[in-house]
Amino acid sequence: MYYSFVMAYQLFFPKKILDKMAGLGISEADIYDVFNHGDWITLPSGTTAVIRKYNGYEIGTIYNLNPNGEYAVISPWKKDRR
Numbered sequence: 001m002y003y004s005f006v007m008a009y010q011l012f013f014p015k016k017i018l019d020k021m022a023g024l025g026i027s028e029a030d031i032y033d034v035f036n037h038g039d040w041i042t043l044p045s046g047t048t049a050v051i052r053k054y055n056g057y058e059i060g061t062i063y064n065l066n067p068n069g070e071y072a073v074i075s076p077w078k079k080d081r082r
Helices: 015-024 028-037
Strands: 039-042 048-054 057-065 071-080
Touching: 015 028, 015 071, 028 048, 028 057, 028 071
Parallel strands: none
Antiparallel strands: 039 048, 048 057, 057 071
């Protein structure tokens, strides 16, 4: 099966974040999917996050916008939904 996704956002993945994502079972394509189709929310702390709910789990990330227009992924997560 082939999935196509549009990279509407330029994302930057620091090495430390790629390592964390590998441990969580999240790929770069998953994060692009979250950015393109997820819900943008403001957390109580004032930080903006992007979350996408799937069947049985959700993936989300907190990001920073760099001066050059890239979104730096700084805290991805994956959690089960019950």
